[in-house]
Amino acid sequence: MAVRAAVAGASGYAGGEVLRLLLAHPEVEIGALTGNSNAGQRLGGLQPHLLPLADRVLTETTPEVLAGHDVVFLALPHGQSAAVAEQLGPDVLVVDMGADFRLKDPADWERFYGSAHAGTWPYGLPELPGARAALEGSKRIAVPGCYPTAVTLALFPAYAAGIAEPEAVIVAASGTSGAGKAPKPHLLGSEVMGSMAPYGVGGGHRHTPEMIQNLSGVAGERVAVSFTPTLAPMPRGILATCSASAVAGVTAESVRAAYEKACADEPFVHLLPEGQWPATAAVYGSNAVQVQVAYDEAVGRIIAISAIDNLTKGTAGGAVQSMNIALGLDETTGLSTIGVAP
Numbered sequence: 001m002a003v004r005a006a007v008a009g010a011s012g013y014a015g016g017e018v019l020r021l022l023l024a025h026p027e028v029e030i031g032a033l034t035g036n037s038n039a040g041q042r043l044g045g046l047q048p049h050l051l052p053l054a055d056r057v058l059t060e061t062t063p064e065v066l067a068g069h070d071v072v073f074l075a076l077p078h079g080q081s082a083a084v085a086e087q088l089g090p091d092v093l094v095v096d097m098g099a100d101f102r103l104k105d106p107a108d109w110e111r112f113y114g115s116a117h118a119g120t121w122p123y124g125l126p127e128l129p130g131a132r133a134a135l136e137g138s139k140r141i142a143v144p145g146c147y148p149t150a151v152t153l154a155l156f157p158a159y160a161a162g163i164a165e166p167e168a169v170i171v172a173a174s175g176t177s178g179a180g181k182a183p184k185p186h187l188l189g190s191e192v193m194g195s196m197a198p199y200g201v202g203g204g205h206r207h208t209p210e211m212i213q214n215l216s217g218v219a220g221e222r223v224a225v226s227f228t229p230t231l232a233p234m235p236r237g238i239l240a241t242c243s244a245s246a247v248a249g250v251t252a253e254s255v256r257a258a259y260e261k262a263c264a265d266e267p268f269v270h271l272l273p274e275g276q277w278p279a280t281a282a283v284y285g286s287n288a289v290q291v292q293v294a295y296d297e298a299v300g301r302i303i304a305i306s307a308i309d310n311l312t313k314g315t316a317g318g319a320v321q322s323m324n325i326a327l328g329l330d331e332t333t334g335l336s337t338i339g340v341a342p
């Protein structure tokens, strides 16, 4: 019997991407599609790439509309998911692509999001040690932020192997879809095209505590993180350049061995052959993660670089991968590692 899935926020980027993936998922049938300001509009006018759903009309986001589904994907702005989720029964699998349930420490939430903490759900990054067990059979999933996905997948092998000191410096470039579809002056084509610029510099980005939470969980001690995001003139993609001091005795060979071990059985994380470097173009529209690592002996630092599609593995692909695990399906069902090139 098909899994019936509703998508709240179907007019947005994350909602559109999860629909693109669900249309190709052999076990899923698409049910209600909801919006806010676009309720009453045809999906074809909002997401013209989703041709099979073009004549579907968005409804208001209400508990009545979302009831009666096996899975409900929430692709809503931060702070909107909790009120919707609490009205959905405990038997419905709720997959939240927003931030509301990602953080464990309420003080982190309050500091970075400025509202009351809604709670913590099983975290939808299956590659993290212990995550798959927590997702199996779960009825609630908190999908990670796009930058924390890229950064955690670049650095977890180093912390799992105990070869990195508990401090990491990260500079990551993101495509503009990471900022959502709502119009913002800094996202005008004339502002973004032909330019790259940092933002959230100096520890202010709300994804910093999520990265610290993930990496500290793997390391078994608090990992300090310096994170600088930058906006890149491309619609999709994140390239995360991460570095951490190596512990004494580390060599280029031991770094490589740690990454080979951690990535060996991961269906979506691809450690590239030595000498080849991750590129966002290679993972465009795919759930794959490209990772490469080097040991910079001159400064004693491990340099780990990852590339993801922020909307696929960074949001909707991670959501579907986690849904598959929660429902007892093969983790890779409906997900592709094939990109689009050039």
Ligand SMILES: NC(=O)C1=CN([C@@H]2O[C@H](COP(=O)(O)OP(=O)(O)OC[C@H]3O[C@@H](n4cnc5c(N)ncnc54)[C@H](OP(=O)(O)O)[C@@H]3O)[C@@H](O)[C@H]2O)C=CC1
Binding pocket: 008, 009, 010, 011, 012, 013, 014, 015, 034, 035, 036, 037, 038, 039, 061, 074, 075, 076, 077, 078, 080, 097, 098, 099, 144, 145, 146, 177, 178, 179, 180, 181, 182, 310, 311, 314, 315
């Ligand atoms: N873009 C990305 O790379 C990533 C996004 N996410 C998360 O996914 C969520 C959605 O982001 P994104 O798709 O980029 O954002 P968009 O701005 O593109 O879409 C937002 C969606 O939410 C709907 N919406 C807005 N306000 C309300 C409300 N008050 N009640 C119900 N629905 C509402 C909008 O409906 P309408 O258009 O009809 O007004 C639209 O469908 C966010 O929480 C974001 O953090 C997570 C990881 C990465």
Ligand SMILES: CC(=O)N[C@@H](CCC(=O)OP(=O)(O)O)C(=O)O
Binding pocket: 097, 098, 099, 144, 145, 146, 147, 174, 175, 176, 177, 178, 179, 180, 229, 231
């Ligand atoms: C380019 C850009 O603006 N990116 C977004 C992150 C998008 C994302 O993954 O985050 P959430 O799910 O936590 O919103 C930002 O920096 O705010």
